[in-house]
Amino acid sequence: MLRKVSFLVATALVLAACAQPQAPQAPAPTQPAAGAGAQQPSGAQVTLIIESWRNDDLPIWQDVIIPAFEKKYPNIKVIFSPTAPADYNGVLNSKLEAGTAGDLITCRPFDVSLKLFEKGYLAPLNDLPGMENFSDFAKTAWSTDDLKTTFCVPMASVIHGFFYNKQAFEKLGLQEPTTWDEFYQVLDKIKADGTYVPLVMGTADMWEAATMGFQNIGPNYWKGEEGRLALIRGQAKFTDEPYVKTWQQLARWRDYLPPGFESIKYPDAQAFFTLGRGAIYPTGSWEIALFEKQANFPLGIFKPPVEKAGDECYISDHVDIALGMNAATKHPQEARTFLSWVASAEFAELYGNALPGFFPLHSTPVELKNELAKEFVSWRNECKSTIRNSYHILSRGEPNLENELWRVSAAVINGTLTPEQAAKEIQEGLERWYKPAQQ
Amino acid sequence: MHMHRRASTLPVHIFVFLAPATLVYTLFMTYPLLDSLRLSLYAIEPTGVERFVGLKNYIDLLTSPDYAPRFWGALRNNIVFFVIHMVVQNSIGLLLATLLTTKGRGRTFYRTVIFMPTVLSFVIVGFIWNLILSPLWGVTEGVLKSIGLGHLFRPWLGLESSALITISLISVWQFVGIPMVLFYAALIGIPEEVIEAARVDGATSWHIFWRIKFPLILPTVGVVGILTFVGNFNAFDLVYTIKGALAGPNFSTDLMGTLFYRTFFGQQLQLGNPTLGAAVAGMMFIIILSGVLAYMFIWQRRIRPTEL
The missing domain is CATH 3.40.190.10 (Periplasmic binding protein-like II)
Known part of the structure; x- marks a missing residue:
């Protein structure tokens, strides 16, 4: 009955927050400001943040996937920063509007991500090295209706x-x-x-x-x-x-x-x-x-x-999960490097085995070790996928x-x-x- | 001369003292509320541009076949939710308060225990009752069986016919402490002499309660009523924690709050519609405002605290 904070107030606050006009996002400088002349951009350590709803997978990203990447690219540090699944879409929208979202965005399939792309929050990735590793079926969920532009790297299906x-x-x-x-x-x-x-x-x-x-x-x-x-x-x-x-x-x-x-x-x-x-x-x-x-x-x-x-x-x-790039990221080069790695066969094998039941969409067949996962994926040969x-x-x-x-x-x-x-x-x-x- | 000077000087200190509260209140309450009402008069184009559409959102909400069934359904459920609180919660609250004013043992203990659920989080309350009533792990079926009533057990939270009533009663359980404390405070404020005089005149306890105590606490009855009304028409959390934003089964537990949440923020593949959501919030505001105005201009004018 009585509530210390009335729901209506909270409602109104949220409405006000969402009604704020979007601040134009200035093109991010990739070079350090003039005056810091001696610094070499290529040698600087860059940190990338991944937005995701997969909070269950946090230990796997931290202990398996990210270390494998950082070993190859020591200049790029990656942080996996998940939100609770039910809140993800809302939180992500607010962050993107406010310009505080991470560099890499985990993409829901189809219309939710398409909307983000149409609003200019996700960068097109057609020319990303590694994109050729995915079939049209895998890319449908993260492409425009005419299939001309793809904006997320497909990761897995269930x-x-x-x-x-x-x-x-x-x-x-x-x-x-x-x-x-x-x-x-x-x-x-x-x-x-x-x-x-x-x-x-x-x-x-x-x-x-x-x-x-x-x-x-x-x-x-x-x-x-x-x-x-x-x-x-x-x-x-x-x-x-x-x-x-x-x-x-x-x-x-x-x-x-x-x-x-x-x-x-x-x-x-x-x-x-x-x-x-x-x-x-x-x-x-x-x-x-x-x-x-x-x-x-x-x-x-x-x-x-x-x-x-x-x-x-x-x-x-069901194609379920992909990774895209925040169009406003300050580190587009590094983010693309990471995405290219996500599009590689190496990542597919790492991911498919660290998370049995999430099947990589990569065109190179992945050697799965989990027996049940192997059996699930074998159905692809016996039945037609939808x-x-x-x-x-x-x-x-x-x-x-x-x-x-x-x-x-x-x-x-x-x-x-x-x-x-x-x-x-x-x-x-x-x-x-x-x-x-x-x- | 002296008097005159004091009256004409601007009482600066009053503004200074009022300023912090006024500022905070305007910034965080009045402005967002007005801006939300403004937003409800707009529609957002696919390109992201806001366009003024007048009362279209409200008309859609009240009449279109897409939204009207949900709106009227949520309003109907909310009224049921409110009636159950008025009848069950407030009568039990009054009964408990009356019992607490008698000179029994352990009054402080009961007062504390009964008030305690009020300070629990909705998430905990929802979780506890989900477990208690669970057909898999719950104690309810076992307890009913032990007294020979096992055949009466149903998965009440999952049935269209009983889910709303069950959630209302859980909310009653959680908040019964508040009317109890308010009634209790009012009851102990009644001077002992009045009651003693009535007793000397031969009035029974029943008569004393209905003829003397109840009329004296009528202002509190009004306050409890309006607090229940405002709270119930803002309710959201308990349904959300127990049934989720789709307020199933078949929208049978949908309240104005869950309808607002779904419309504004979206649900799974349904994208949020901020302007229509603002219109739902606007309707909630209008409903609550009319209830409060009715209380202020009808109830409060008629019921004056009896001077003793």
Whole structure:
């Protein structure tokens, strides 16, 4: 009730801060001021600061990645300075507007970074040595819509799939399912046995239902890139069969989830699974490091099931993270040196192994050491890759498609919306602002 | 002569003493508030230029099919949130204050314990209650089972039908100490003679409370009411810590504060819209201002502290 600092005041302060006109950023001098004549710019030590949302990765940057770079380029010192993931976009925007952001900017995929580029905060990197190491697929997420200009160096993607408790599978004599029928047979057996909760997921945070549910299993129905691009061109609708079928699958999951899943949050579900109380966990490769650290049972993974054995399979191989250069940096030469190194095969191997589950997008195949990471990445040879269908173009208007997918997917699993209603609400929302979808 | 001179001299010291507070208040409260209201009358072009659009943001918020359902939904939820606080929090606060004024043992202890959650951070309160009510690790289901009511347990924080009520009650738990302390201060201010006289006249405790004590603390009831109103229509933190900025499930816990946050700062792939966000803040300001004005001009004029 009573608050010592009223929210309204805070609100007003923030508004005032954001309303400040942007100070024109003077071109940064790369030479020391006249008078310090004796100093040689090339010999001076330069410090680069990296902005990132990956606070989990701080030790890896500090202990592995940055030392490897500094050894090669002793004149450049690099500081990794992350912000909490949920605050990153907002904090970064404010820093860029105020001219206090770091030299290197970790890029979210697609529209968030595109907006930064359009406002002139990110420098174009087309001519950066090393950019030729990335395919167009890898660069799409950090290029203009016409693919002419790329503004971030692609770093990694994450692959969706299902983790399972190998011990539980062995005890109950179960095999990795490949089709939906097998998937539900496995779930039924686990349920009948009663030792484990068959499928571990909660819907309280909502994004799991969309990201680990809908975007994980859906590409098999909408045929990956084919379906994603058809939505963008307005040739497919969310009310079409592939999408409704995806939500129908999610609705079936309800019977196999832990009791009270409606109020189970993401960390709860992670802990529940790694404590060995659940059998299958729908998620993505980014969990490898944490799960291997916390679970004291062997882990296995399987691909999203297909309708019939032998069907063409599709995986969500979502381009997730890249690195760009602040257009206002005082050290563009050094920042580009660092980015070129990030674009090298050496960095790809270092990063891919330091952070198992984040797969380098480099065209040279990287030798991965982690077994689960190797298995995830091997799916690229068996299935076709796609990205989450709400990330490119389709979340530019309101109602925001990504937010809406969170809301309806959670509601479908909770049983408060039918798959058909969910499809209808999503399609209507998209049609309200997206012209190609209105045809 | 002397008197005349004093009246005509500019009372410089008054300005000197007022200046620091006025400056700070103007700089950090009045100016940002006015600038926020100004911002709500603009739209930002894709090129980053601000363009004056008059009341368009407000009209969109109140009528367009994109924003109006969210605005009216948040307002409706906020009213429910407020009503629960008025009814549950303030009646329990009054009851506790009355109990504290009786001559029981351990009054100071209870007064402190009940007030304590008020000073806890929202993040801690949200976390504790998430755990207590968790279907995986929480104690609630076990406690209910032990008294034979296990079948009543539900994941209340996750259900559309109960999430808002549950969060309101958590907030009541956190803040019940404030009306309690205010009512307590008012109750102990009532002279003992008045109550003794009533008792001599044969009034029961029930009558003494409703006919004597309650009318005497009516001004405090008003103060508690308006503080609850202002606090509730600014509420944001508890929903944000428990349910996130999307205020799920299905927007069932969306308050004006979370709607503002989402609109102004954005959410995941939704980019922030500062000018429309400023319009949400403007609506919050108007709602709170009308509540405060109603309190000042209706309640305060009618209810005068009874002179004893």
